[in-house]
Structures are given as structure tokens and as C-alpha cells.
Amino acid sequence: MRQIYFDHQSATPVLPEVIEAMRPFFAASFGNPASRHRHGLLAREALEKARAQVGAFLRAESPEEIIFTGDATEAANLAVKGTALARRRHGGHLVVSQIEHSSVLASAEFLEARGLACTRVGVDAEGMIDPGRVQEALREETVLIAVHHVNHEIGVLEPVAKIGALAREQGVPFYVDADAGAGWFPLDVREMGAGLLSFSPQRFGGPKGVGVLYQNRRAPLAPLLHGGPQENGRRAGVENVPAIVGAGVAVEIAGREMARRRAHCARLQERLWDGLRAGIPGIKLNGPAPGPARQPGNLNFSVEFIEGESQMLLCDMQGIAVASGSACAGSGGKSSHVLEALGLPAALARGNLILSLGPTNTAEEVDCFLAAFPKIVAKLRGLSPTWEEFQRGLTRPVVEPVEAGRTS
Amino acid sequence: MSQLYNDTVLDHFLNPRNAGDLPEPGAVGLAAQPNCGDSLRLSLAIQGGRIVQARFRAFGCPAAIASSSMATELIRGRTLAEARRFTNEEVVAALGGLPPGKENCSVLAAQALRSALEDYDRRQARSGSDCDPRPVRVEPMMLDSVAPNHAPDLF
Numbered sequence: 305m306r307q308i309y310f311d312h313q314s315a316t317p318v319l320p321e322v323i324e325a326m327r328p329f330f331a332a333s334f335g336n337p338a339s340r341h342r343h344g345l346l347a348r349e350a351l352e353k354a355r356a357q358v359g360a361f362l363r364a365e366s367p368e369e370i371i372f373t374g375d376a377t378e379a380a381n382l383a384v385k386g387t388a389l390a391r392r393r394h395g396g397h398l399v400v401s402q403i404e405h406s407s408v409l410a411s412a413e414f415l416e417a418r419g420l421a422c423t424r425v426g427v428d429a430e431g432m433i434d435p436g437r438v439q440e441a442l443r444e445e446t447v448l449i450a451v452h453h454v455n456h457e458i459g460v461l462e463p464v465a466k467i468g469a470l471a472r473e474q475g476v477p478f479y480v481d482a483d484a485g486a487g488w489f490p491l492d493v494r495e496m497g498a499g500l501l502s503f504s505p506q507r508f509g510g511p512k513g514v515g516v517l518y519q520n521r522r523a524p525l526a527p528l529l530h531g532g533p534q535e536n537g538r539r540a541g542v543e544n545v546p547a548i549v550g551a552g553v554a555v556e557i558a559g560r561e562m563a564r565r566r567a568h569c570a571r572l573q574e575r576l577w578d579g580l581r582a583g584i585p586g587i588k589l590n591g592p593a594p595g596p597a598r599q600p601g602n603l604n605f606s607v608e609f610i611e612g613e614s615q616m617l618l619c620d621m622q623g624i625a626v627a628s629g630s631a632c633a634g635s636g637g638k639s640s641h642v643l644e645a646l647g648l649p650a651a652l653a654r655g656n657l658i659l660s661l662g663p664t665n666t667a668e669e670v671d672c673f674l675a676a677f678p679k680i681v682a683k684l685r686g687l688s689p690t691w692e693e694f695q696r697g698l699t700r701p702v703v704e705p706v707e708a709g710r711t712s
Numbered sequence: 713m714s715q716l717y718n719d720t721v722l723d724h725f726l727n728p729r730n731a732g733d734l735p736e737p738g739a740v741g742l743a744a745q746p747n748c749g750d751s752l753r754l755s756l757a758i759q760g761g762r763i764v765q766a767r768f769r770a771f772g773c774p775a776a777i778a779s780s781s782m783a784t785e786l787i788r789g790r791t792l793a794e795a796r797r798f799t800n801e802e803v804v805a806a807l808g809g810l811p812p813g814k815e816n817c818s819v820l821a822a823q824a825l826r827s828a829l830e831d832y833d834r835r836q837a838r839s840g841s842d843c844d845p846r847p848v849r850v851e852p853m854m855l856d857s858v859a860p861n862h863a864p865d866l867f
Contacts, residue, residue, distance in 0.1 A: 613773040654749045687731050689753040689769035
């Protein structure tokens with residue numbers, strides 16, 4: 305069966321150049337960068353080369369500002385908890401947005417359970433954070449502002465440079481989770497006013513098992529992993545040298561390719577949404593319209609009267625890999641905190657699907673999805689009690705108007 | 713191919729049995745999960761104290777849809793007394809198990825059946841008779857007004 309992959313937000317194929325660069329560091333040059341013999345020195349050189357590549361990618365002042373971690377989640381934990389720990393004498397209050405990734409929100413909850421306070425700034429109906437509300441949330445004892453660059457579910461670009469400017473004005477460290485925007489947009493830590501910034505290269509052709517945390521030399525940070533002196537004492541543990549080498553190559557390629565990736569995926573994104581809007585009544589886009597306020601690979605929508613995981617499984621049966629922000633977790637039924645924050649009605653949040661495009665996707669794949677998806681919707685609506693009630697005029701749709709061209 | 717659901721669950725999800733509504737049901741049951749929004753409508757034809765037909769409509773995840781489909785198969789032919797003892801564990805067992813954490817998605821079926829039997833009891837009390845209030849029309853099937861159950865070129 306033909307395979308179409310529209311889930312680049314979850315994982316991307318590792319680029320051939322990245323694999324080639326990594327290969328020697330598994331067996332031929334296997335040394336521990338902490339060792340003083342030639343094996344170790346070779347590994348250390350590779351490590352420092354990657355650090356310089358990533359530093360340049362972020363326009364850091366020095367490669368020493370780059371900390372390699374195990375993944376983006378670890379980097380987020382280190383940024384949030386590490387700052388709170390380092391600044392505990394100053395105070396115990398965090399400001400985050402309501403729609404941050406769970407690695408940031410769960411870290412904040414962890415700190416709340418230990419006596420710190422956290423203000424979660426709300427967003428507008430498209431997921432945009434108002435810098436004015438961030439400012440209002442600040443207190444004398446605020447130790448960190450954490451706002452993401454791009455939301456991982458709805459692709460909205462946040463005004464991080466404005467928030468960075470006000471953070472600098474107020475003298476509060478600013479952490480940017482740049483995971484969903486890295487590899488798509490140039491990341492300039494100085495322009496953003498970021499004291500801390502994190503991402504993982506596995507989102508754009510790098511390997512899993514490595515994350516990056518940029519730490520400005522003036523940003524206070526306490527380590528969470530204790531042991532050896534690795535990463536300048538900021539993250540103990542033997543470095544994942546092959547993955548770090550791969551990360552260096554992935555960011556270099558991303559730097560060269562990102563404008564083309566953006567243009568290519570923006571065309572596909574528009575084609576997808578135009579096709580879906582025309583072919584399926586009762587469909588709602590979540591997040592901003594395709595354009596400058598949205599990451600070009602991301603499309604997040606809800607189909608009324610049907611559930612997301614069922615749509616996802618029927619897509620998978622057709623060889624099309626997609627994601628749902630509200631996949632049923634069994635007991636309790638997890639709905640997306642991002643969609644909730646947008647004020648989306650629960651029924652629509654349940655009908656959610658996330659498509660994330662990548663540079664190797666084609667217009668033909670988009671058309672293939674557009675041909676298959678209306679049948680999937682029709683099949684599930686054929687089973688749905690709420691669709692049947694709507695057809696009989698017993699309920700009003702949430703998505704209005706239901707456009708012409710009913711699927712059945 | 714690696715899969716989350718076993719073949720029986722997938723089969724009932726992809727080819728749901730007894731989907732739709734009975735045109736003149738002897739009882740209708742509704743169930744909804746307030747925490748996740750899944751819902752199920754079950755309509756029954758009851759003759760001589762026995763469930764002779766069951767149809768369902770479900771909004772929910774694959775486990776919820778497959779459980780509803782399996783439940784309609786399991787309860788057909790049962791006496792009302794047997795149906796009152798029906799549990800969701802029976803559905804899970806007949807499906808050969810659901811993935812960890814998904815067992816709860818099968819409770820809708822048992823809830824909707826309970827709701828349908830209560831509806832039947834109410835109707836019986838109203839009609840004041842042991843006889844079924846209306847004849848049961850078994851054919852034709854009911855899906856002509858809505859989308860085809862599954863597009864033939866799709867699966």
C-alpha cells in the first residue's frame with residue numbers, strides 16, 4: 305500500500321547526509337569526549353564542531369551558550385526548573401502561556417506542587433498570546449517568563465520578540481520553547497531577547513535522542529542532572545556523540561533549506577485547506593488561517609459530528625499517517641489543552657485532526673488525501689448519532705454555516 | 713503490519729454490524745460519556761420477551777465503535793432477563809481484548825442497553841400489557857437517508 309506521511313510534527317526521517325555524518329561515531333570513533341586519549345579527543349572535537357554549528361544556527365554569541373540534552377523535553381525541564389532553582393532567592397513565580405507544550409506546563413505544575421506560583425496567560429481564539437497580558441501577569445517575585453515560538457498543535461506564531469523586549473525591560477529571564485518552529489524559521493536569540501531557547505533537531509531531519517538548550521551567559525540556571533563535568537557542569541552524563549554530530553549537520557542543512565521548505569509546504573498547506581473546505585461541510589480550521597501567522601507545515605482542523613482517533617485510524621488504514629490532538633486515552637478522555645484554551649466546544653475538540661507537512665510531501669499526496677478523506681468522514685458520519693440528528697434538523701451545528709455539498 | 717487494535721476490533725470498527733436505527737423500535741437507549749463526549753444510541757426490536765434485533769449509532773473512538781457493534785451481535789436473541797445481566801466485560805472478552813486503558817470505552821454499550829431496557833419497561837407500563845405495543849418491521853434496513861455505511865471503494 306502507498307504510504308503518505310503527514311505527521312512531521314511527531315518525527316521526521318533522518319536526512320541521508322545526517323546519517324552519513326553520524327555513522328563513524330558509533331564504532332570507528334566511539335570515544336568518550338571526557339577521555340584524554342586520542343579516541344576521546346576525536347569525539348570532543350566532533351562535539352565542539354556541532355556546538356559551533358548550533359550556536360551559529362541560533363546566532364548565539366558563543367558556542368559555549370549551547371547545552372546538549374537528551375531531547376526537547378529535557379531541555380524544557382532544565383530551562384523551567386533550572387531557572388526556578390537558580391533564582392529561588394529572588395522569588396517563586398512563573399509566567400507561562402496556557403498553550404505551552406506539556407513539557408513546560410508539567411514542569412510548572414511540578415514547581416507549583418513545591419510551593420511556587422504560576423500564572424497561565426490565556427490566548428485569543430486563534431491561539432495568539434497578547435504581550436500586554438504577559439506584562440500584566442508579572443510580579444516582583446517573577447523568576448521566568450516561558451512562551452513558545454510556535455505552537456506544536458495549531459502552528460500559531462507567537463510575538464516572542466515583543467515579549468522578549470518587555471522581559472528585558474523588566475529584567476525577567478525569558479525562555480522560548482522553539483521546538484515547533486525550529487527548522488522552519490530563522491531563530492535569532494538576540495532578536496527574540498531569549499535568555500533560554502530550546503528545540504530538537506529530530507523535527508527537521510536530525511536524529512532522536514538529542515535536544516538543544518541555548519543559555520545566555522547571563523541567564524541563571526541550576527543543573528538537574530548531577531555527576532560529571534559534561535556540558536560545562538550544566539548537564540552531567542556522557543554525551544550522545546553520534547546524535548549531537550547529526551544535530552550539527554541537520555541545523556546546517558536547515559539553515560540552507562528552510563526558505564525553500566517554507567515556500568514548498570505553504571503551497572501544500574493552502575492546497576490542503578482549500579480542498580478540505582470545499583469538500584467537507586462542517587469542518588473548522590483551528591488556529592490562524594494559512595499565511596504569515598501560521599507555521600507552513602501545520603494544518604489543524606475539526607470535523608463536526610465525528611471523533612478524531614477514528615478518523616486517524618481510517619486514514620492509517622489507507623496508508624496516510626496523521627495525528628489527533630485529542631486522541632482518546634481511554635478512561636478520562638484526554639482532550640487537547642490547546643484546543644480547550646481556544647474556547648473550542650468539546651464536541652469539536654474531539655473531532656480534531658493534525659496534519660503536519662514536510663519538505664518531501666508532494667501536491668499529488670495532498671490530492672490523494674483529499675480524495676480519500678471525504679469518504680472517511682462519510683463513513684464515520686454514517687455511524688454518528690449526532691450527524692443523524694443534525695440531518696433530521698434536531699440539532700444545530702457548531703460550525704456554521706454548514707456549506708453546500710453535503711457529503712451524503 | 714503493527715497495529716494498536718486486534719483483528720476482531722478492527723473488523724468491527726471497519727465493518728460495523730447492525731449500524732443505524734430500527735424504523736419502529738420497541739425500545740431506544742442512549743448513553744454518553746460526560747468526560748470524553750462519546751455517545752451511543754441503541755434501538756431494539758423485542759418480541760416475545762426476547763431481543764430480536766439491535767441497531768446502533770456511535771460517536772467515539774474505534775474501541776467505542778467496535779464495542780457497540782459487537783454488543784449488538786451479542787444481545788440479539790437474548791431474553792430480557794439475560795439482557796439485564798449484560799456487562800461490558802462480556803463485550804471486551806468477545807472482542808478478544810482492548811488495548812490497555814481502552815477497556816473503559818466499552819462501557820457505553822452496556823449503559824445504552826440498560827437505558828433501552830428501562831425505555832422498554834416504561835413503554836410496557838404505559839401500554840399496560842405484556843404484548844408488544846407495535847408490530848416490529850424487520851425489513852427494509854434504515855440507512856437510506858444518511859451516508860452509506862461504508863464506501864465500497866474504500867475498504
